[in-house]
Amino acid sequence: MGAYNVRTLTYKNQTQVRFFKKPIEFDKKRVRANERKKKTEEERTQFDIDLSIRQSMRRTKDKIWNICLANDWEYFVTFTFNPKIVNSEDYDDCSAKMSKWLMNVKQICAPDLKYCLVPEFHSDKKKFHFHALMSNLGDIQLVDSGRRKNKGTKIIYNILNYRLGFSTAIPVNKDSDSQGKIVGYMLKYITKDLATLTQGKKRYWYTRTNCEKPVIDTYLIESDKLEDFTEALENDKSYRKTVSMPFSDNELKIYNFDTN
Structure with a gap:
């Protein structure tokens, strides 16, 4: 049976190290997932549904x-x-309309287009729109909207090729x-309401x-050495947070380190 209590993720410009107070066992994760799948809809409690x-x-x-931080991006759209x-x-x-537009624009004018796109559910609890990080726009046409951001230092463009609405x-x-702040902004809108409405459906492209x-x-690091390990990283971190994992009686510490 495999287990770990430290997980490292190396991105384009940073490394993230995750420390778990208790080891994560691969087989137990699979067993818990299989046990949840065996329950019928009638057997599932509200607790089961909320946890899922x-x-x-x-x-x-x-x-x-993971996708957003592992790549370089040119535009937030x-x-x-x-x-x-x-x-x-x-x-x-x-x-469906957004997917078709992306497919068409890649085929027609931006074959090397790179994107990661997520939905946002409006605060009115009715409408949706999408945010994306994009690169390699090829012949996608950008036009100056006349508006500026960051005290006039950044042009806000509109995409002429997009005719499904405003962009x-x-x-x-x-x-x-x-880039991390933009990704954080995008993730802020992956809410419980959105997750409930999109169960069984794509939530990102x-x-x-x-x-x-x-x-x-x-x-897998010996538990008595784990605290010494985290303390040794304190001076070099660019970001740190602690996350409680009550459903598994565990705790996660996340450290980010800039590498560029």
Whole structure:
């Protein structure tokens, strides 16, 4: 049976180290997942349903974070929908139209387009729109909207090729701190409401052909040495947080280190 209590993820411009107070055992994770699958809909309690949604949200956020930080990006893009063209209150319609637009634009004018795209459920609890990080826009046409960001230093563009509604594209700084903040902004909208509405459906899109993934390694360190290990990293960290894992009676410490 395999186990680990330290997990490292190496991204484009940073490394993240995750320390678990108690080891994570691979076989136990599979057993718990299989036990949940065996329950019928009638047997599932509200606790089971809430736990499933939380875990699904965490997996979705982890995957988006991993993809976004493992790649370089040029623009942060927002896509909204014209209600005369797309039913912005219907997630399936929004997803289908957005997917088709991405497929068409890659085929016609940006064959090397790279993106990671996520939905946002409006605060009105009715409509959806999408956010994306993008690179390699090829012949996708950007036009100056006349608006500025960051005290006038950044042009806010519109995408002429996008005709499903309104769009903005803002240039992204290359440093890991700026890109990390944008990814954090995108993840903020992966909420319980969104996870509930999108159960069994896609919650993010990315180009599998040219999006890199982080390098992931796991280690098992003796528990009496684990605290000494984390203390030794304190001076070099760029970010740290502690996450309680009550459902598994565990605790996770996350450390980020800039590598550029």
